Amino acid sequence: MSESSHINDEPETPAEVSRRTFMAQMTVVAGSLVGIGVAIPVLAGLVPSKDVLDAGKPQWYPLNADEFTQFEQAAADPMKITFTKKTVDGYLVDVGDEYVWGIRMTPDQEAQFKADRPDLFQSSGGAVNYEVPVTYKNIGIVLFSPVCPHLGCRFNWVKDQQIFLCPCHGSTYTKFGKHMLGPANRGLDPLPFEDKSGVAEVTWINYDETTADRIVLSYT
Numbered sequence: 001m002s003e004s005s006h007i008n009d010e011p012e013t014p015a016e017v018s019r020r021t022f023m024a025q026m027t028v029v030a031g032s033l034v035g036i037g038v039a040i041p042v043l044a045g046l047v048p049s050k051d052v053l054d055a056g057k058p059q060w061y062p063l064n065a066d067e068f069t070q071f072e073q074a075a076a077d078p079m080k081i082t083f084t085k086k087t088v089d090g091y092l093v094d095v096g097d098e099y100v101w102g103i104r105m106t107p108d109q110e111a112q113f114k115a116d117r118p119d120l121f122q123s124s125g126g127a128v129n130y131e132v133p134v135t136y137k138n139i140g141i142v143l144f145s146p147v148c149p150h151l152g153c154r155f156n157w158v159k160d161q162q163i164f165l166c167p168c169h170g171s172t173y174t175k176f177g178k179h180m181l182g183p184a185n186r187g188l189d190p191l192p193f194e195d196k197s198g199v200a201e202v203t204w205i206n207y208d209e210t211t212a213d214r215i216v217l218s219y220t
């Protein structure tokens with residue numbers, strides 16, 4: 001037997017045992033810290049963001065302030081007003097530009113609006129059950145979704161004819177969104193609007209298409 005193997009066969013001293021135990025414990029601690037360091041970011045990535053948690057709930061979006069001021073002060077015709085909208089699909093949040101059509105009304109026009117659109121001022125008690133918020137009645141402003149209620153194209157304002165015209169299948173609507181011609185089954189869809197401490201905000205709604213009833217599908 002060599003001298004070195006003889007030395008290794010010597011019983012360890014208490015100090016050696018203690019040092020080896022300490023080193024083993026430190027190895028376990030270091031491994032645990034590395035594991036925690038990896039796990040925290042991974043777990044944090046699995047926690048849903050507020051946008052994800054709020055998906056499906058009505059959201060209020062501030063309208064472009066300059067455009068809204070211009071609309072309030074000058075627009076006799078319907079006007080596009082833009083805002084930044086979030087769309088949440090699962091864990092993916094997409095932020096992009098969107099717009100609504102704003103219509104300003106004199107008191108006389110407001111009376112015309114109510115006469116043209118009784119569907120917006122009556123509660124059916126059924127699936128439709130959508131009433132224009134009180135603010136529309138008081139401040140003479142209505143916001144329409146830019147989505148055609150027929151099959152979802154974007155319609156345009158034709159100034160010289162004073163109508164909204166959808167390029168896809170030719171549906172036409174009055175300035176107040178009353179359906180005139182074409183295959184659509186209802187008038188233009190309003191969007192809730194409010195003035196929060198001087199900031200005009202809108203809620204986006206996806207309505208069911210083609211139905212005569214105005215049915216809310218989602219708020220994204």
Ligand code: FES
Nearest residue numbers: 148150151166169
């Ligand atoms: Fe507008 Fe068909 S999508 S008329």
